[in-house]
Structures are given as structure tokens and as C-alpha cells.
Amino acid sequence: MMNAGYNSNYQIVQAPGYVMILTEMIHDARVIPLDGRPQPPAGARQWTGISRGRWDGNTLVVETTNFNGKNPFRGASENMKVTERFTRTADDSITYQVHDRRRHRRGRNPGPLKCR
Numbered sequence: 001m002m003n004a005g006y007n008s009n010y011q012i013v014q015a016p017g018y019v020m021i022l023t024e025m026i027h028d029a030r031v032i033p034l035d036g037r038p039q040p041p042a043g044a045r046q047w048t049g050i051s052r053g054r055w056d057g058n059t060l061v062v063e064t065t066n067f068n069g070k071n072p073f074r075g076a077s078e079n080m081k082v083t084e085r086f087t088r089t090a091d092d093s094i095t096y097q098v099h100d101r102r103r104h105r106r107g108r109n110p111g112p113l114k115c116r
Contacts, residue, residue: 009023064084
């Protein structure tokens, strides 16, 4: 999830076995399975990677790998692995953290995101 400057709105929907994150800016829908399935083979690659999610208490943890290496965002490569953590802290707030293990550093932590 990135701030695009405008139209940076996200819709998060949970269904049995899945979470979907819809980005308003480019109408991209990330459908994230929560059933423990493994990542696909290394040859299966997408622009925004392939995500798998799990619950850690009340925090949704999403790990994304299998990037195709063609996305120039912040030095992204096909070997990048990103971990995102979404924690609902109030009825109208989610704390979001992201970590890029390839760079061995914690990335953006914008703090609470307002929900409607």
C-alpha cells in the first residue's frame, strides 16, 4: 500500500478464507488467501507480487513474494519479500506497518489509517 498523492483510498473486505484490498487509484484488487497455501513456484511472477495472509492474534500479516522485477518502485526486484501488518486499533482506525526483508530494514509505518 502506497500513498499516491491523491485517490489514496483503500477498501478492505474480508470473506471466508480471503481478504481483498481494493486500491481506488488504479482499481487494483489484491485477493489474499488466508488458508495457509504455499507461495506458487518461483516462475509464477506478477507486477505486484503474489500475497499470502494469516492472522497473528488480531493482526493480519500479509507476505508478498514472486515479483516480476519490472516494477521500478524503490528498487524493487524479483527477489523482494515484503511483510505487511494490519492491526485494527479502533472502530475507525487500522495501524499499518511494512517491512522489506530484502533490504533488512523496516519500511514505512504511517501509523493509524482512518476507516469508514
